[in-house]
Amino acid sequence: MTTIKQIAIDMGVSAATVSNALTGKGRVSSDMVERIKKRAHDLGYRPSLAGRALRSGQTGILGLVMPDLTNPLFPRIAQHLSLVAADRQLGILIADSRGNPDEQTQAINRLLDRGVDGLLIVPQKGTAPGLQNVPTVIINTASDPDNSVSADHAGGGRMIAEHIASLGHRHVILLGEDRVSEVQRDRVAGMRAGFDPSIHLQEIWGESGIDQLVSAIQNGATAVITTSDLLALRVHSHLTRNGIVVPHDVSLTGFDDLPFAIAMHPTLTTVAQDVEQIAGLAIERLILEIQGETLPAQNANVAMRLVIRNSTTKQNSKTKPEILQ
Amino acid sequence: MTTIKQIAIDMGVSAATVSNALTGKGRVSSDMVERIKKRAHDLGYRPSLAGRALRSGQTGILGLVMPDLTNPLFPRIAQHLSLVAADRQLGILIADSRGNPDEQTQAINRLLDRGVDGLLIVPQKGTAPGLQNVPTVIINTASDPDNSVSADHAGGGRMIAEHIASLGHRHVILLGEDRVSEVQRDRVAGMRAGFDPSIHLQEIWGESGIDQLVSAIQNGATAVITTSDLLALRVHSHLTRNGIVVPHDVSLTGFDDLPFAIAMHPTLTTVAQDVEQIAGLAIERLILEIQGETLPAQNANVAMRLVIRNSTTKQNSKTKPEILQ
DNA sequence: GGTGAAAGATTAATCGTTTAATCAAAAAAC
C-alpha cells in the first residue's frame, strides 16, 4: 500500500505538502499540486480510510437497519441507497434487526460501535426507535413525525380507492394484512378516505379473512382491495379455485408492485413506491444532518404511483358469478 | 467518547495497562484486570475501531458484492450473512454491481478502498471476477472452481427431475430462463441428468417459449419443469388462461422457493436453497482465509431441498385436457 | 545474603492522515 509518507519521500517533499496537494487545502504551488497528483496516481495511491477516520472522527459509513431483510422491498431500497451513497463516497453497512425490538436496539448499537456517521432506520412495526446520538433518518411511514422519509402510503390507498370507485364499484371488500403495522394502518386509512360514504365498504383483517371472501362476493361485492401484493396473489388463488374469475367477476388490487405482479394473470393492478426518490431524499437529508445543519423536523412524503393493469375492470355485469363447489 | 487514555488517567495507570487488561494480553495482575474492566464498563467505553484498524491493518468489515440487489434471493443471503458476521464481530458493507461487469469491478474497488478484510462476491452471470488482493469467497454455482460456496443447483435440478419421473411422467417440458447464466445452465444440466433416456424431454429457453407450451401439452406433455419460481408463476397463469388445470392436466415446478410459492394455488412444488448454510460456510471459509490459512481450492456444494407441494401429481389420466379458445 | 528470575507495571514508538503553528524566501509596499 502506498502511503502519503512514501509519496513525500519519493518526491523529496514533506508529508503535509502531499496531503495539502491531494485534498486541495493549505498553500501549495499549482505545479507542485500537479506533480504530486500525477505521482500519487502513478503509484496507485489510495488514502487509508482508517487513518483519515481516526484523525477526522468520520468514517464515511452509513448504517442501514432493517426490521427484516426478507421484506420484499428491502432489495430495492438497499440498491438505491447503496447507489446514491456510492456517488457521495459513502459506504453502507447493513444490520438486520431480526423481527424483534430488542434486536433492533442491538443492531443499532453494533452500527454505532463501528462509528457510522449516520443511521437509516426502517423500524420494526409498532416501534419508534429513540433519538440516537448520531444523525438519523427514519424510512417508513408518514406517521413518524420527525426526520423521516416515506412513501405516501395513505395517498397510495386513496389512489386505489378512487380508481376502484371510478370503475363504478359500489360494494368493496378491504382486506388488511396486519393491524399492528403502522404502514398497513396508513394504507387502510387512505383507502377508507378515498371512498365516499355511499359506497359499501367491508373491512376484513388478517389471512383468515380470506375465507369470508366468497360469501361476501355472493352477497354482492364486486371488488377486493388488499394492502399487499402477496395477499392479492393469495386472494386470486382462492377465488380462482372457487370459480370466481378476476377481473370478470371481481376486481382485485395489491400494494407495492412486487416483481411477480406482472407474472400473474391477470397482471395485477397495484400501487408502487418511488423507492428511488425515497432513497435519494433519505440520504440527502442524512448528509445535511451529518454536516451539522439543523433541519426542521419534518416528514418527507413521497407520492406513490398507481399502476393500472388487468386485474381491475369496470363494474357493469349485473349477473352474480356462479360459485363452484 | 471514552478512550483508553481517559480510563488510564482516571485510574492512575498507564494506557498500555488498560489496553492489556481489556484485551487479555501482556502481564497485568488479575485484580487490576477486574478493576479496569469494571471501570471501563461503567464509563461506557467502546473501543475505537478506527484506532484499532489503523494499528492492526484490519477493519473488521467484509464486503458483499451483488450482481443485482433485486435478485429475489439477495435478502435472505444478506440476512444470514449479516447474522453470522455479527456473531463474529464483523460488519457487512454492501455494494451493488448494477447489472454489468464494469460496475462489478468498480463495486469491488470501492470496497477495497474502504479496507475490507475480505470479499463475498455473487458474480454477474457469465463473469468470473479475477483474483483479488484480499481473501475472497465466491457465492454462486459449482461451476466456479475455487474458493466458492454454492447451492448444488445441478443436484436441485436432479431432485426435481427424479420427483417428476417418480410420479410417472414420460413426456416433460423443460423451460429454462436464461442461457447466459451459469446457474441456470447448471440447473438445466441437473434436470437432464435426472431423467433416464426413455423419457421424452423437450427443452425450451426464454420467456417466448411459453407460447409453445399449450401445443406441446396437446401433444402429450404432462409436466412442465422450470428453472425459476417466477417463470413457474408465469407458466401457471398462461396455462390457467388456456383452460389447462395444474396439477390435474399438467404438473408444474419452480426453483428457489420464493415467498409467493405458497401464496399460489396450487402451492408450488419447488426446490429450496439452504441459504443459512451457504452463508455460514461462506463466512467461515472467508474468516479462515483472512486468518492466513491456506485452504485447498474447492467448491463447497450445499445440497438443495425438494419442497413437494400441490403443483405436482401422479401422471395417471389418459385423457388429454380440453384446451379453451 | 546475594543472585537470578518472574511479575507487574511503564515508556515510547507505530499505524496514516490532517492541520495549526512556524519558518524561509520571494514579492510588494513605502
Place this chain on the structure above:
DNA sequence: GTTTTTTGATTAAACGATTAATCTTTCACC
C-alpha cells in the same frame, strides 16, 4: 533599501489503540 505581506513549504502534534522494549519490585533459590 528597508519593512511588510504574501507565498510556499516544513515541523510537530494529534486522533486511539497496540505492543515491543524497558524498568522496578518482589520472590525464590542456593
